[in-house]
Amino acid sequence: MMRLLLFTFLLAASASAADRYTGLATAKYLGEVRVETTLPGTKNFTEGPAVDAEGTVYFTNPGEILKWEPAAKRLSTFRKPSNGANGLAFDRQGRLLACEAADGKQGRVTRTDLKSGAQTLLCDQFNGFSLGGPNDLCVDGKGRIYFTARLANTNAATGNVNAVYRIDPDGKVARILAAPDIDMPNGLAVAPDNRTFYLIESDGRVNRARVVRAYDLKPDGSVTNHRVLYTFYPGRGGDGMRVDAAGHLYIAAGLHKTRGTSETLDTRPGIHVLTPQGNLVAFVETPEDTLTNCAFGGADGRTLYVTCGRFLLSLPTHPAGSPLYRVVK
Numbered sequence: 001m002m003r004l005l006l007f008t009f010l011l012a013a014s015a016s017a018a019d020r021y022t023g024l025a026t027a028k029y030l031g032e033v034r035v036e037t038t039l040p041g042t043k044n045f046t047e048g049p050a051v052d053a054e055g056t057v058y059f060t061n062p063g064e065i066l067k068w069e070p071a072a073k074r075l076s077t078f079r080k081p082s083n084g085a086n087g088l089a090f091d092r093q094g095r096l097l098a099c100e101a102a103d104g105k106q107g108r109v110t111r112t113d114l115k116s117g118a119q120t121l122l123c124d125q126f127n128g129f130s131l132g133g134p135n136d137l138c139v140d141g142k143g144r145i146y147f148t149a150r151l152a153n154t155n156a157a158t159g160n161v162n163a164v165y166r167i168d169p170d171g172k173v174a175r176i177l178a179a180p181d182i183d184m185p186n187g188l189a190v191a192p193d194n195r196t197f198y199l200i201e202s203d204g205r206v207n208r209a210r211v212v213r214a215y216d217l218k219p220d221g222s223v224t225n226h227r228v229l230y231t232f233y234p235g236r237g238g239d240g241m242r243v244d245a246a247g248h249l250y251i252a253a254g255l256h257k258t259r260g261t262s263e264t265l266d267t268r269p270g271i272h273v274l275t276p277q278g279n280l281v282a283f284v285e286t287p288e289d290t291l292t293n294c295a296f297g298g299a300d301g302r303t304l305y306v307t308c309g310r311f312l313l314s315l316p317t318h319p320a321g322s323p324l325y326r327v328v329k
Helices: 003-012
Strands: 035-038 047-051 057-060 064-069 074-079 085-090 096-100 108-112 119-123 133-139 145-150 161-166 174-178 186-189 196-202 210-217 223-231 238-243 249-253 270-274 280-285 291-297 303-308 313-318
Touching: 047 096, 047 196, 057 085, 057 096, 057 303, 085 133, 085 145, 096 133, 096 145, 108 133, 119 161, 133 186, 145 186, 145 210, 186 238, 186 249, 196 238, 196 249, 210 238, 249 291, 249 303
Parallel strands: 047 085, 047 291, 238 291
Antiparallel strands: 035 313, 047 057, 057 064, 064 074, 085 096, 096 108, 108 119, 133 145, 145 161, 161 174, 186 196, 196 210, 210 223, 238 249, 249 270, 270 280, 291 303, 303 313
């Protein structure tokens, strides 16, 4: 029944996909795209931007974590090899959190103290089984870490399945969502008031979820009251996202060209801004595939950094980023 309802919803949504970009108030939210830095070579896939208290942008590329210092216009390597680091985030203490999945089977979530360089393992299994490939993560106002993890297994009796996990400040790990209730979990975020949890699903298979889900986030860190906030179907779904101080969602989604999946080009490639009610109100296109993720930074929190193919991009934003993403100096 759940699959049937989702399929009906996706069909209805796809009928209006071509009209979603008309009448937007983009200038109210986003400025023009700027190229911060371009990586050399042809095998780049930038991901996972996160900004520290000094404004330095950390982001991943296959096999490495890079650092971009905007004021100095300086690019350097923070860690190489990176154990397959993908999504990054900072906790409120300024420690770098990373989803690592070197082989896609034995993934882990780590925390690095930038001052000492000490790395702490936060999670590498659940219920005695491997996590698979941790993908992205975020932190709420209570210091709890939420992350998505994906793997090929679909039999919960023999191993973990696609899921969303929570790491509490005391180190306890809980699974808050899992297949078959979700398909392919990707980016995730918590609203500034800590009352709403958002999850992107981006499954390229036919009639699978390419949606933004919203849940009520309970005081204990569990979620309830699921609703589909927005669908990108039949185009490519979202990848990563962040939230501004007013609760708007900034989502990296779309493709310039098809890539052998059922995803169409109905979703234009760029940053999509949604209201907390799920209305698309702004869009700015990015220059090449594959657009992956974004993070707020800048001295006033009004710069959105975007990872996109070989580029690290930036866009000025009128609203500031959520205080949940700003590191306390």
